[in-house]
Amino acid sequence: MNILTFDSDDKLNEAGAGIITGVVQTNKRAVLGLATGGTPVGLYKHVVSDFKRGMFSFKNVTTFNLDEYIGLPASHPESYHSYMRQHLFDHIDIQPSQAHVPNGNVPDPKAECARYDEMIEDSGQIDLQLLGLGHNGHIGFNEPAHALTRGTHIVDLAEETRQANARFFDSIEEVPTQAITMGVGTILKAKMILLVVKGADKADIVQRALQGPITTDCPASLLQTHPHLVVLLDRAAAEKLA
Numbered sequence: 233m234n235i236l237t238f239d240s241d242d243k244l245n246e247a248g249a250g251i252i253t254g255v256v257q258t259n260k261r262a263v264l265g266l267a268t269g270g271t272p273v274g275l276y277k278h279v280v281s282d283f284k285r286g287m288f289s290f291k292n293v294t295t296f297n298l299d300e301y302i303g304l305p306a307s308h309p310e311s312y313h314s315y316m317r318q319h320l321f322d323h324i325d326i327q328p329s330q331a332h333v334p335n336g337n338v339p340d341p342k343a344e345c346a347r348y349d350e351m352i353e354d355s356g357q358i359d360l361q362l363l364g365l366g367h368n369g370h371i372g373f374n375e376p377a378h379a380l381t382r383g384t385h386i387v388d389l390a391e392e393t394r395q396a397n398a399r400f401f402d403s404i405e406e407v408p409t410q411a412i413t414m415g416v417g418t419i420l421k422a423k424m425i426l427l428v429v430k431g432a433d434k435a436d437i438v439q440r441a442l443q444g445p446i447t448t449d450c451p452a453s454l455l456q457t458h459p460h461l462v463v464l465l466d467r468a469a470a471e472k473l474a
């Protein structure tokens with residue numbers, strides 16, 4: 233595991249974007265696993281400005297997002313479809329048919345999970361999986377549990393997760409109670425994992441995830457088993473690391 237700590241948010245975002253664009257520059261047909269949430273917003277901004285300088289193309293790149301809420305239409309401003317269009321897809325030359333986000337607004341979400349897994353499988357292997365970290369150790373929407381699921385599946389969101397994400401909605405009641413998420417097995421199959429965490433409120437969970445016991449009670453702790461994990465932290469998030 234390679235942990236890098238940054239004093240400046242901009243330098244952290246630049247470094248994260250550099251890792252993503254590096255993968256795309258060396259492999260025009262790269263497969264990227266992408267994340268949402270507050271954490272990667274600045275990082276995507278850097279990816280977009282690098283792209284605008286004409287350094288590389290996403291024309292042959294395929295992306296798979298980690299997760300999506302169940303019950304929100306793709307056009308809802310807080311859907312992860314909207315998030316990705318706003319922060320990345322609308323600003324780069326990726327083919328819309330190659331930019332995949334699970335569809336949480338279908339009559340049969342279980343069938344959608346199977347379809348999503350099949351597409352990931354068909355793409356070969358995810359070259360780089362970008363991840364944020366939930367306060368309870370969730371990655372994607374894989375919440376702490378007695379057992380974790382390998383592939384894409386439906387999850388009931390932890391109350392804590394709904395509270396944390398309520399800041400993006402008008403009220404907590406509007407936050408969906410379920411989501412579709414890529415499984416931990418799929419995440420761990422990526423060639424490289426880039427975990428990005430910011431803020432003092434995540435310092436405890438960063439310590440548990442990276443230095444605590446490997447347990448499904450903290451899904452991110454399973455990342456310790458990955459052979460190519462890069463972690464980007466700001467000073468505040470790194471504070472409790474030994």
Ligand SMILES: N[C@@H]1[C@@H](O)[C@H](O)[C@@H](COP(=O)(O)O)O[C@@H]1O
Nearest residue numbers: 268269270271364365366372373
């Ligand atoms: N499903 C997402 C995760 O993919 C994200 O990494 C995490 C942290 O979000 P944030 O970066 O906003 O703290 O929680 C969200 O609920």
